[in-house]
Amino acid sequence: MPEVGPGGASRPESADARFWNGDYYNQGNGQEEIFDKLKEECGVFGVFGHPDAAHLSYYGLHALQHRGEESCGICTSDDGSFHYHRGMGLVKEVFDRDKLDALVGNRAIGHVRYSTSGSSQLGNAQPLVFKYRDGDLAVCTNGNLVNEPVIRRELEEQGSIFQTSSDTEVIAHLIARSPKDLVEAVKDAFARLIGGYAFLIMTKDRLIAACDPNGFRPLVMGRLGDAYIFASETCAFETIGAEYVRDVQPGEILILDENGLREERFAPMERRAVCAMEYIYFARPDSDINQINLHSARKRMGQQLALESFVDADIVTGVPDSSISAAIGYAEQTGISYELGLIKNKYTGRTFIQPSQELREKGVKMKLSAVRKVVEGKRVVMIDDSIVRGTTSLRIVNLLREAGATEVHVRISSPPFMNPCYYGIDTPNPGDLIASTKSVEEIRKAINADSLYFLSHSGLIDAVGGHDGEKNRGLCMSCFDRDYPTKVQFELAKATSCSCD
Numbered sequence: 077m078p079e080v081g082p083g084g085a086s087r088p089e090s091a092d093a094r095f096w097n098g099d100y101y102n103q104g105n106g107q108e109e110i111f112d113k114l115k116e117e118c119g120v121f122g123v124f125g126h127p128d129a130a131h132l133s134y135y136g137l138h139a140l141q142h143r144g145e146e147s148c149g150i151c152t153s154d155d156g157s158f159h160y161h162r163g164m165g166l167v168k169e170v171f172d173r174d175k176l177d178a179l180v181g182n183r184a185i186g187h188v189r190y191s192t193s194g195s196s197q198l199g200n201a202q203p204l205v206f207k208y209r210d211g212d213l214a215v216c217t218n219g220n221l222v223n224e225p226v227i228r229r230e231l232e233e234q235g236s237i238f239q240t241s242s243d244t245e246v247i248a249h250l251i252a253r254s255p256k257d258l259v260e261a262v263k264d265a266f267a268r269l270i271g272g273y274a275f276l277i278m279t280k281d282r283l284i285a286a287c288d289p290n291g292f293r294p295l296v297m298g299r300l301g302d303a304y305i306f307a308s309e310t311c312a313f314e315t316i317g318a319e320y321v322r323d324v325q326p327g328e329i330l331i332l333d334e335n336g337l338r339e340e341r342f343a344p345m346e347r348r349a350v351c352a353m354e355y356i357y358f359a360r361p362d363s364d365i366n367q368i369n370l371h372s373a374r375k376r377m378g379q380q381l382a383l384e385s386f387v388d389a390d391i392v393t394g395v396p397d398s399s400i401s402a403a404i405g406y407a408e409q410t411g412i413s414y415e416l417g418l419i420k421n422k423y424t425g426r427t428f429i430q431p432s433q434e435l436r437e438k439g440v441k442m443k444l445s446a447v448r449k450v451v452e453g454k455r456v457v458m459i460d461d462s463i464v465r466g467t468t469s470l471r472i473v474n475l476l477r478e479a480g481a482t483e484v485h486v487r488i489s490s491p492p493f494m495n496p497c498y499y500g501i502d503t504p505n506p507g508d509l510i511a512s513t514k515s516v517e518e519i520r521k522a523i524n525a526d527s528l529y530f531l532s533h534s535g536l537i538d539a540v541g542g543h544d545g546e547k548n549r550g551l552c553m554s555c556f557d558r559d560y561p562t563k564v565q566f567e568l569a570k571a572t573s574c575s576c577d
């Protein structure tokens with residue numbers, strides 16, 4: 077259970093000095109990342125029935141860029157002819173006007189992707205496009221299939237040859253091998269899958285959207301004039317001026333063709349389990365999931381955090397960008413003023429040239445700065461959304477101390493993250509999750525905080541405010557409580573489970 081760290085504790089004892097002095101900026105995971113945040117999954121976007129399908133997809137994917145920065149792609153259909161372009165990098169880097177103009181057609185599916193290390197290659201960029209007996213088939217997905225290795229092995233034993241290491245290719249093979257018509261083949265294929273996924277599939281005459289039976293990953297449908305639009309998040313609708321219609325429901329399959337929209341199921345809804353981390357951290361604050369606005373939900377998390385763990389302080393600040401909403405909520409609830417104590421430099425993104433080793437020691441400051449005039453001499457409550465390995469929190473606490481904060485009280489707007497995710501989030505090995513091996517007090521010392529508190533399990537569920545009468549009010553909380561909503565074949569699951577492919 078979460079516990080309140082001792083407020084006003086002195087700085088760490090000598091046993092913890094390694095967390096405070098020397099190499100702390102690089103200390104931790106041994107990887108090149110300066111920050112150790114969880115990696116988001118992927119984003120999907122689809123258009124059916126609009127002459128500017130490619131351009132709409134470009135803007136839609138740009139709005140979903142936060143869900144994947146490694147690669148992206150768009151595939152269009154023009155009376156049965158497929159045109160596609162995929163590349164490594166951001167949407168704005170991969171596409172230019174000429175490339176978009178070449179993607180003719182009034183239907184499109186698109187994708188932005190993160191990868192696990194080692195699988196960051198163009199071959200795995202999506203949408204994947206295949207030839208099957210009725211023509212072309214384009215597939216993209218957000219999520220992860222728990223039983224992908226089992227199905228892949230089975231298909232290989234039956235003669236299938238795979239081109240990629242991607243989950244998405246498995247579903248394409250299942251569809252292609254089925255003797256049934258496309259929609260029935262897709263339903264049969266989905267019925268075999270275990271995991272968290274939102275799929276978009278395009279053939280010469282159809283666009284199909286589907287969500288797993290637990291609804292782990294968000295997928296929404298909208299309208300733009302007569303056209304239908306699908307997206308991982310509603311923020312993409314705002315960008316292109318589309319109107320939200322509804323969320324795709326767990327176990328549902330939506331089929332668009334020349335006859336319009338068909339709403340069917342490939343499986344009954346099982347226990348609804350929308351990813352809690354979408355609400356806490358992943359999705360954009362201007363998006364809604366199941367009609368719950370993310371900024372508002374995060375504010376309620378901050379308010380609840382304040383109710384559970386008030387500490388006397390001078391200012392509240394949030395770690396940008398995902399924790400600002402919760403920090404505003406904490407400040408509102410306590411009456412302590414919210415201040416911009418931390419500023420993120422938005423221009424040191426993925427492509428920033430790694431500094432020399434000497435400068436890397438200060439690398440964190442290129443991405444995040446403490447505002448000295450704001451925090452100097454102040455007791456600071458620092459709100460963050462999660463602690464993964466602990467290295468990020470340590471760096472940020474130290475930034476605040478170096479800028480003159482007299483006390484740093486860390487409040488986390490989620491329970492301790494202590495279990496791997498099998499549903500499409502790239503999580504470190506369980507042993508690297510600091511909450512899986514350390515008590516709250518040990519974590520407090522490790523991150524050099526004066527006090528530390530994690531939002532309670534029930535506080536998080538109530539703050540999101542999902543579906544009454546359902547377990548966890550319809551949230552997946554497995555990374556906090558290890559209560560996985562599906563069968564999880566631990567022996568088969570990948571150590572880092574997001575393939576999003």
Ligand code: SF4
Binds near residue numbers: 272292354496499500
């Ligand atoms: S285990 Fe955690 S990160 Fe994974 S789907 Fe569930 S809530 Fe989301």
